[in-house]
Amino acid sequence: MPDTVTIAVDAMGGDDAPGVVLEGVEGALCADEALRIVLCGPAEVVEPFASAHERCEARAASEVIGMAEHPAGAVRAKKDSSIVVGCRLVKEGAADGFFSAGSTGACLAAGTLVMGRVRGIARPALATVIPSPVRPVVMSDIGANADCKPEYLVQFGQMASIYAEKVVGIDRPRAALLNIGEEDAKGSQFAQEAHRLMRERLGNFAGNAEGGDILSATFDVIVTDGFTGNVCLKTIEGTSKTLFKALKGIMLGSPVAKLGALALKGGLKELMTQVSPDTYGGAPLLGVKGALLVGHGSSNALAIKNGVLTTARTARADVAGIIARTVAEAPSSDGPGKAPIGGAA
Amino acid sequence: MPDTVTIAVDAMGGDDAPGVVLEGVEGALCADEALRIVLCGPAEVVEPFASAHERCEARAASEVIGMAEHPAGAVRAKKDSSIVVGCRLVKEGAADGFFSAGSTGACLAAGTLVMGRVRGIARPALATVIPSPVRPVVMSDIGANADCKPEYLVQFGQMASIYAEKVVGIDRPRAALLNIGEEDAKGSQFAQEAHRLMRERLGNFAGNAEGGDILSATFDVIVTDGFTGNVCLKTIEGTSKTLFKALKGIMLGSPVAKLGALALKGGLKELMTQVSPDTYGGAPLLGVKGALLVGHGSSNALAIKNGVLTTARTARADVAGIIARTVAEAPSSDGPGKAPIGGAA
Numbered sequence: 001m002p003d004t005v006t007i008a009v010d011a012m013g014g015d016d017a018p019g020v021v022l023e024g025v026e027g028a029l030c031a032d033e034a035l036r037i038v039l040c041g042p043a044e045v046v047e048p049f050a051s052a053h054e055r056c057e058a059r060a061a062s063e064v065i066g067m068a069e070h071p072a073g074a075v076r077a078k079k080d081s082s083i084v085v086g087c088r089l090v091k092e093g094a095a096d097g098f099f100s101a102g103s104t105g106a107c108l109a110a111g112t113l114v115m116g117r118v119r120g121i122a123r124p125a126l127a128t129v130i131p132s133p134v135r136p137v138v139m140s141d142i143g144a145n146a147d148c149k150p151e152y153l154v155q156f157g158q159m160a161s162i163y164a165e166k167v168v169g170i171d172r173p174r175a176a177l178l179n180i181g182e183e184d185a186k187g188s189q190f191a192q193e194a195h196r197l198m199r200e201r202l203g204n205f206a207g208n209a210e211g212g213d214i215l216s217a218t219f220d221v222i223v224t225d226g227f228t229g230n231v232c233l234k235t236i237e238g239t240s241k242t243l244f245k246a247l248k249g250i251m252l253g254s255p256v257a258k259l260g261a262l263a264l265k266g267g268l269k270e271l272m273t274q275v276s277p278d279t280y281g282g283a284p285l286l287g288v289k290g291a292l293l294v295g296h297g298s299s300n301a302l303a304i305k306n307g308v309l310t311t312a313r314t315a316r317a318d319v320a321g322i323i324a325r326t327v328a329e330a331p332s333s334d335g336p337g338k339a340p341i342g343g344a345a
Numbered sequence: 346m347p348d349t350v351t352i353a354v355d356a357m358g359g360d361d362a363p364g365v366v367l368e369g370v371e372g373a374l375c376a377d378e379a380l381r382i383v384l385c386g387p388a389e390v391v392e393p394f395a396s397a398h399e400r401c402e403a404r405a406a407s408e409v410i411g412m413a414e415h416p417a418g419a420v421r422a423k424k425d426s427s428i429v430v431g432c433r434l435v436k437e438g439a440a441d442g443f444f445s446a447g448s449t450g451a452c453l454a455a456g457t458l459v460m461g462r463v464r465g466i467a468r469p470a471l472a473t474v475i476p477s478p479v480r481p482v483v484m485s486d487i488g489a490n491a492d493c494k495p496e497y498l499v500q501f502g503q504m505a506s507i508y509a510e511k512v513v514g515i516d517r518p519r520a521a522l523l524n525i526g527e528e529d530a531k532g533s534q535f536a537q538e539a540h541r542l543m544r545e546r547l548g549n550f551a552g553n554a555e556g557g558d559i560l561s562a563t564f565d566v567i568v569t570d571g572f573t574g575n576v577c578l579k580t581i582e583g584t585s586k587t588l589f590k591a592l593k594g595i596m597l598g599s600p601v602a603k604l605g606a607l608a609l610k611g612g613l614k615e616l617m618t619q620v621s622p623d624t625y626g627g628a629p630l631l632g633v634k635g636a637l638l639v640g641h642g643s644s645n646a647l648a649i650k651n652g653v654l655t656t657a658r659t660a661r662a663d664v665a666g667i668i669a670r671t672v673a674e675a676p677s678s679d680g681p682g683k684a685p686i687g688g689a690a
Contacts, residue, residue, distance in 0.1 A: 147533045236556075268595060
């Protein structure tokens, strides 16, 4: 049995909260017998659920941060919001990690302001597992830092590689810089400088990746700035969605096509699972003191369940501790204390 | 019958030149009876073909620019290369446009150095038609300018909108800025400034687009810097390719699946045509004096044929003339004569 781990969960995160969150938490508790949950949210939501479930404790939080609120402002103003309360539990050692499918910006802000940045990390970065039908690929940053300096990308690569190895289970991951040409000297001035620094400082650096290399899993870790990463991730999700929709139209196009679709149903369902973001259910903010995963706002119960389980895996693997011991000691030209708060994802 | 138009074609452009180029040119000549071709390349290639085809003239060019050569350097050194000769024909008025499936960088450099930039255009931009199953979408820049200033994007949007309307046939195209959030104030500092300028100066500006809005054709024109655009385009192509490959695996997975696939064959073939870059066959460099289209290096004969026909359509619509009369008169904070040569696509 794995080590006991305590994960705080935002009962109010996501478009369909608290319903799907409670369902997802229940699924996670069933799947992992060494998991303990601290459910954060309004007393009338979290207390009855905690009473009815073993290994689940309620933590009343009277406020909720909405999706449209200014992230850093809301985190500062709403000290008793489920997101701030959850991060504080980690900060105080009452929980090993926090999961929320609420406002990404507010989670990033609370992670940095409340849990705190690992000393020596210039900027925490949001990573995600790209659901590829070939094999999982970790990409970072996917939106925590819309404006980056080239040197940040070295740490993004180091942190994402640790996550890829310890949580996703990729043995000796190869990291690449997302760029617009395979050759070393290609790209914008930013990309050229990032390439030079990564070549110098990132032990598992494998060169440039192009957009076409992401889903094909040519590399295990794709490193980029938060603007490009976010555009890219949404482009992949949107392209899959549009193609599956077109495919569905074809399959419903005629009685013969409908029969044909029936014969392919199993395989297609599996493919859709492989490329669904619900399979991993959350994006870790790497470089803060503790495990923090943010789920899609549109998370269903399965995505919440998987997000909570991945948060537990991240906490058990002590990703934050490994980052503190290894990455943060590497040279960085950017001192601490200057990071703006609140991502744009 | 459309107006007579003369297009210079690089016989040596692309991975499978000159074979597929000659086949593609033959197809274009058949499809468009008012089309004249000047075929540029080694005498032994272009002369026999020109002798055997009406409305085709040979123009010997003794040199070829390879895909791996430094673009601007090669254009300056190889004055008798098929790319430089083709661009010179346009410059001298002997042709109305030039098409090549050769080195994109060399074509961009020759377009700017030989054909020349339209006065008042800060940076020529490479545009392309994103093959969406919903409807065509024009994206620009897709790689001519890896490093941009926010103000360039206003002209990119104006030029791409003209192309969308006059060549792709989109009535009153709506242009959007590729960004990482729908709200006006989202994004990097670059994107926020570009948004402000586009809002002010781009008549058909419709706000921010996210990565998921590209293939779903939420907007008609997607404007971005050449780095993001190139990554995005390759991400779309790569995602389609990986998904179709997975789909093929499913269809060959069992005898029943094979039967099912048979029933869907027609519809799938049509979808693959819709999302194939071969359907348009070329990316126009907008902002140079004349029609210049660059094809994929991996172009097949159909892509070459469509690329030549699109070049003819671009020349007939006088896209360069419209840009000179409309876009170039709009305010630009960047004077002429400072553009670096040779894109990174």
